[in-house]
Amino acid sequence: MEQFTSELRLGDVIDDHCVKCRRVTNHSIVSLVEGKAAKVRCRTCYHDHDYRNELAPPSKKDLKKQDLFKEVLSSVVPSEDTGENSSEDPVASASESASEELASDETLADEAAPVTPAKKPKTRSKRA
Numbered sequence: 001m002e003q004f005t006s007e008l009r010l011g012d013v014i015d016d017h018c019v020k021c022r023r024v025t026n027h028s029i030v031s032l033v034e035g036k037a038a039k040v041r042c043r044t045c046y047h048d049h050d051y052r053n054e055l056a057p058p059s060k061k062d063l064k065k066q067d068l069f070k071e072v073l074s075s076v077v078p079s080e081d082t083g084e085n086s087s088e089d090p091v092a093s094a095s096e097s098a099s100e101e102l103a104s105d106e107t108l109a110d111e112a113a114p115v116t117p118a119k120k121p122k123t124r125s126k127r128a
Contacts, residue, residue: 008037016040017056020047024054 008014008029014037016027021044030048031039037051 008032008035013043014040014051015054016042017052017054018042018045018047019049019057020045027051 010029010032012029013026014029015024016037017023018025018027021042026043027040028043029037029039029051030041031037039048040051041048
């Protein structure tokens, strides 16, 4: 009986994310460091790259979003709470302001009646 060895060897086929193909494909091991794959070659496009453990690199959009988010968080300074505001419930104050806005919208709707354009009388064009 032959036993299965989990040792990686040069030329073994493993799955990895190919940057050029932009998907997980079969790769051949090109270089080993301390018994682990260091460099691999895509068997579809023959592109050599570092072994990525089947993980896709983060997109440039995600990196930009992350940087912007960190920038916004660093610019936000926590405001100091006064004794009056800390005792109030923020949910209750938010609901009060929402009800005030709704009431003001209703009064504006009552004051502004819908305007309909005046109809022009129909005229017949004279035929020559």
